Amino acid sequence: MAATTTPPSIELPAALPSSSAGRRLAVACSGGRDSMALLHAAVREGASLGAEVVALHVHHGLSAQADTWLDHVREQCARWAFEGLPVSFQSRRLALSPGVGESVEALARGARYQALAQMCQEAGCDAVLLAHHRRDQAETFVLQALRGAGVAGLACMAGAMQRHGVTWLRPWLGQPRERIEAYVALHAVPFVDDDSNVDHRFARNRLRLAVWPALQQAFGDAEQALAQAAAHQSDVLACMDDWLAIRLPEVSRAVAAGQGDEAGAARLALDVQAWSIWGEGPRRELLRGWFRQATGRVLPASWVQRLHVEALGAAAARRWPMSLRALAPNQPGLEGEVVLYRGLLTWRPWAAVPSVFSPWADQPDSLSLHIETAGRVMLPAGWGQLMVEPVAAEGVPLSWLNDCELAPRRGGERFQMAAGRPARSLKKQFQMLAVPAWAREGPLLWAQGQLIFVPGLGMDARAWGRPGETQVRLTWRPAIIPDPSEHAGIPPVGRAVAG
Numbered sequence: 001m002a003a004t005t006t007p008p009s010i011e012l013p014a015a016l017p018s019s020s021a022g023r024r025l026a027v028a029c030s031g032g033r034d035s036m037a038l039l040h041a042a043v044r045e046g047a048s049l050g051a052e053v054v055a056l057h058v059h060h061g062l063s064a065q066a067d068t069w070l071d072h073v074r075e076q077c078a079r080w081a082f083e084g085l086p087v088s089f090q091s092r093r094l095a096l097s098p099g100v101g102e103s104v105e106a107l108a109r110g111a112r113y114q115a116l117a118q119m120c121q122e123a124g125c126d127a128v129l130l131a132h133h134r135r136d137q138a139e140t141f142v143l144q145a146l147r148g149a150g151v152a153g154l155a156c157m158a159g160a161m162q163r164h165g166v167t168w169l170r171p172w173l174g175q176p177r178e179r180i181e182a183y184v185a186l187h188a189v190p191f192v193d194d195d196s197n198v199d200h201r202f203a204r205n206r207l208r209l210a211v212w213p214a215l216q217q218a219f220g221d222a223e224q225a226l227a228q229a230a231a232h233q234s235d236v237l238a239c240m241d242d243w244l245a246i247r248l249p250e251v252s253r254a255v256a257a258g259q260g261d262e263a264g265a266a267r268l269a270l271d272v273q274a275w276s277i278w279g280e281g282p283r284r285e286l287l288r289g290w291f292r293q294a295t296g297r298v299l300p301a302s303w304v305q306r307l308h309v310e311a312l313g314a315a316a317a318r319r320w321p322m323s324l325r326a327l328a329p330n331q332p333g334l335e336g337e338v339v340l341y342r343g344l345l346t347w348r349p350w351a352a353v354p355s356v357f358s359p360w361a362d363q364p365d366s367l368s369l370h371i372e373t374a375g376r377v378m379l380p381a382g383w384g385q386l387m388v389e390p391v392a393a394e395g396v397p398l399s400w401l402n403d404c405e406l407a408p409r410r411g412g413e414r415f416q417m418a419a420g421r422p423a424r425s426l427k428k429q430f431q432m433l434a435v436p437a438w439a440r441e442g443p444l445l446w447a448q449g450q451l452i453f454v455p456g457l458g459m460d461a462r463a464w465g466r467p468g469e470t471q472v473r474l475t476w477r478p479a480i481i482p483d484p485s486e487h488a489g490i491p492p493v494g495r496a497v498a499g
């Protein structure tokens with residue numbers, strides 16, 4: 001078949017907007033088959049067009065093989081440069097530390113794009129080429145569908161995009177994988193096999209190894225059909241973006257920001273009455289669009305369903321506390337609440353949320369806590385939650401939390417801010433530190449007959465641990481109803497019993 005044996009060529013003129021001569025072009029190269037093939041093609045075409053190619057490699061510091069990949073790309077570039085070809089090499093090492101429940105893959109991908117963009121700018125290149133091909137696109141479509149993605153996810157990868165101030169191009173996105181294999185065989189392009197490609201923990205590997213062969217056998221043109229479906233979704237996405245740009249302003253408006261927002265900031269509020277005249281589908285899409293604009297994050301499907309029903313049906317004011325975990329460096333965690341007030345739906349980050357300590361009527365008036373490790377302690381209804389963080393100094397010894405008690409203010413408590421300072425009434429301390437009234441309401445934590453923690457003030461200096469002792473700092477947050485799907489992998493720690 002001609003389609004599988006004709007080696008692809010990269011279209012450098014398309015990658016380089018004006019005359020190619022004297023231009024610099026970057027190729028993101030992992031050392032694997034596809035990107036080594038793309039680098040090989042770019043270097044050869046660059047030589048004939050008078051363009052210079054810079055190979056960019058990111059060492060993630062995650063795999064035992066990482067040094068081998070880096071050496072492979074660097075040495076190959078050195079060999080080609082020695083032969084007189086216009087290529088140079090740049091690399092960057094990352095030090096990634098994934099947080100609890102954070103996807104290592106997503107973290108590595110986000111950090112890789114940032115590092116590639118920086119190297120591209122430093123090298124003065126016009127664009128970065130990525131070696132994704134049609135099979136990658138088809139796989140991405142299947143993986144997105146299996147995640148329950150919407151149009152934006154199903155549109156998969158774009159052939160050209162701007163991100164981090166850099167142009168990214170995927171010149172081989174329409175090329176079948178077999179053509180890249182044929183190119184590699186024809187030119188004997190040396191590459192390194194990634195041993196993590198057989199690791200079944202990664203969804204893409206499971207798809208490649210267990211599903212794709214059967215799919216291809218049953219549906220010979222699966223790769224082409226799925227890539228075509230992605231291209232169609234990309235067109236639909238462009239239409240959706242245009243539609244939202246017109247419709248969202250009709251059902252939303254900017255309202256003055258509140259406590260905890262940046263100075264001069266405004267919040268985008270969804271006008272429930274204007275929103276409610278739309279049919280169900282557009283309403284859900286407007287809700288997603290509003291949330292994305294208000295927070296920069298995608299509203300998870302479970303929240304779309306819930307808010308759509310509850311905000312529409314809510315008679316009066318209502319709050320939905322929400323906590324979304326970090327997904328990647330450009331998608332940090334989000335904690336706050338969606339608030340419905342006077343017909344407007346707004347997002348308020350935690351910093352802007354007044355603390356409300358309101359144990360339910362059937363709750364005890366104090367709680368005995370047994371906390372053994374740092375983490376998030378979910379308390380019974382209305383009590384909120386305690387965050388327990390390890391610190392090197394000015395924290396309470398962790399062992400004290402094995403047996404402690406949380407109780408509302410009863411009056412007469414005294415708090416000491418720092419060593420050598422007098423203990424003063426809470427009221428005085430709150431005034432001295434200008435803690436607003438709404439942040440003074442949280443429950444107090446006691447251990448060994450000593451007040452150890454006051455929300456808004458911190459850890460009482462009389463309870464601070466000795467240097468070298470394992471110690472922690474506490475913060476308290478008002479009641480929160482987490483989305484269970486967002487908390488996978490973050491087990492609550494400690495347990496609370498009625499005191």
Ligand SMILES: Nc1ncnc2c1ncn2[C@@H]1O[C@H](COP(=O)(O)OP(=O)(O)OP(=O)(O)O)[C@@H](O)[C@H]1O
Nearest residue numbers: 028029030032033034035036056057058130131132
């Ligand atoms: N460590 C890296 N350094 C530089 N670029 C990278 C790196 N990893 C991936 N890329 C770029 O991102 C593209 C997609 O990466 P991905 O890991 O999804 O693909 P791959 O199938 O492993 O590709 P390859 O065979 O080129 O390694 C690669 O083709 C390459 O252009």
